Amino acid sequence: MSGSGQSVLRQAVESLLRARADAERELHDVAARAAKAALRPSEAARAARHPLARRAADDAAGPAAAFPADLAALATDTRTAIATEIHALLDLLAVDHHQLPPLPPLDPGPLAVPGAAGFVQAFPDGFARSYVAAVLGDLSGGRATSKADAAAQPAARQLAIDDARDRIVAAVSPPHQAVVRAWLSHEACHAVEIHGPQVSDRELELRVGWTRPPDHATPGADPWRIRPDGKVVSQHRVMVDAGAFTSEAAFVRPLEAFLAVAGRHEGGIDGFLRDHSAGGIAPFFITARQGGLAPGDAVAYRGAGTGTPQAARDWVRMRRDAMKNDDECMAPVRTIPYDPIADGADPGVRLVFKHREDGWVMVTYYPSDSPAPDNQRLEDLT
Known part of the structure; x- marks a missing residue:
């Protein structure tokens, strides 16, 4: 497949936005499964009702408690990487194809929040944010x-x-x-x-x-x-x-x-x-x-x-x-x-x-x- 630079850039933006949605969904599923799996050794040890077993249960609960934070950090890093690539593509579209000035930088703060709303807010107001919102809003339709x-x-x-x-x-x-x-x-x-x-x-x-x-x-x-x-x-x-x-x-x-x-x-x-x-x-x-x-x-x-x-x-x-x-x-x-x-x-x-x-x-x-x-x-x- 081939196309003009403008078409290729737009298609890449769509592909990355679709990848973001897939990553959000998969990381959410992984977090739910991992948290449940990590608690099983602790629950099994406590069921034994022995002091040593309860101590083992406490030791097993520590890593389980850390899982959500670790996965949240991974999710933020994933969103940031995808947003950075999309920002670069939109900058090329803005300057080379729409005669607009270079884009202001991303705001990484909203990327710590799961979901589409925070992702959209990370992009600078105007061309980039409205463009991402328009494409993202129709991503699952049609x-x-x-x-x-x-x-x-x-x-x-x-x-x-x-x-x-x-x-x-x-x-x-x-x-x-x-x-x-x-x-x-x-x-x-x-x-x-x-x-x-x-x-x-x-x-x-x-x-x-x-x-x-x-x-x-x-x-x-x-x-x-x-x-x-x-x-x-x-x-x-x-x-x-x-x-x-x-x-x-x-x-x-x-x-x-x-x-x-x-x-x-x-x-x-x-x-x-x-x-x-x-x-x-x-x-x-x-x-x-x-x-x-x-x-x-x-x-x-x-x-x-x-x-x-x-x-x-x-x-x-x-x-x-x-x-x-x-x-x-x-x-x-x-x-x-x-x-x-x-x-x-x-x-x-x-x-x-x-x-x-x-x-x-x-x-x-x-x-x-x-x-x-x-x-x-x-x-x-x-």
């Missing part, structure tokens, strides 16, 4: 899929996409059905194809893990494929997460909220888009509350350990290197299912329009756990 899994996934059916679009339009209030159908049917719009209720959990998982588009093999979809040498060929753009609506009703409710606000503009919907655009792009965010979304109305997958911008970029680089040919690729990345509405810090729907020669076009519309930096909050425009 799973990896293989190239073979992605290749074996059945192609999307255009009929299923068309049926989903028809059901969505039928759920829209009659005055808006024509404009919504025009938006969702435009060749530049992939809202239904990629985020509609016909998209399965498995398709979302493979989209995040291997950039395989949910509308694979339908007209207009990215010609994603795996070459005979194992290289994944893809131009499909996806960062660290992918989501979809779970029903036509969930898809429509936020859109109706947008149409209600835009429709009140004196220039109508086109005027609203014109007045809230820059460079021909009009990005919006409809909060879950305003859009009437509840837990269960959306489903998503995300990369494991992508909770900071730098960790997310490193994870994307690992995915890219996993998609290389079989002689050069790294191990597959892991992904985690989640509910963006239930789990998001500021959940809702991202909606983006672009102005083209044929007018305003909806290019994307999908559930998200938070707004994009350039999104205009619809609730602020009412």
Whole structure:
């Protein structure tokens, strides 16, 4: 296996964090077994009820009492060694790949305390501590899929996409059905194809893990494929997460909220888009509350350990290197299912329009756990 320096460093951080968890668990088990075993000679000697035997019991109890302290010292030394290596790797990532200053030193004090919380606190605040917390928090969750899994996934059916679009339009209030159908049917719009209720959990998982588009093999979809040498060929753009609506009703409710606000503009919907655009792009965010979304109305997958911008970029680089040919690729990345509405810090729907020669076009519309930096909050425009 091989990969870029950035990928190798990130993978090494994950491996060491996994080793820390294994070491903590094994040392805890050893401590419990050793303490019990060390007390057996003392207990057996006392059971003999002879002065010499009781003296032997006292002599045997001495080493047993020292075991916990000895093992605690060993555990601290183990945590310190692993933390030191991770700190060095993160320093390389910070300086060489994220244009950050060198890291401050570790704080060894918290490493004397068992558990993840103390381990995380040992790292300097900021980049290093948040990075370790993000990766460590997802270490036991998620799973990896293989190239073979992605290749074996059945192609999307255009009929299923068309049926989903028809059901969505039928759920829209009659005055808006024509404009919504025009938006969702435009060749530049992939809202239904990629985020509609016909998209399965498995398709979302493979989209995040291997950039395989949910509308694979339908007209207009990215010609994603795996070459005979194992290289994944893809131009499909996806960062660290992918989501979809779970029903036509969930898809429509936020859109109706947008149409209600835009429709009140004196220039109508086109005027609203014109007045809230820059460079021909009009990005919006409809909060879950305003859009009437509840837990269960959306489903998503995300990369494991992508909770900071730098960790997310490193994870994307690992995915890219996993998609290389079989002689050069790294191990597959892991992904985690989640509910963006239930789990998001500021959940809702991202909606983006672009102005083209044929007018305003909806290019994307999908559930998200938070707004994009350039999104205009619809609730602020009412």
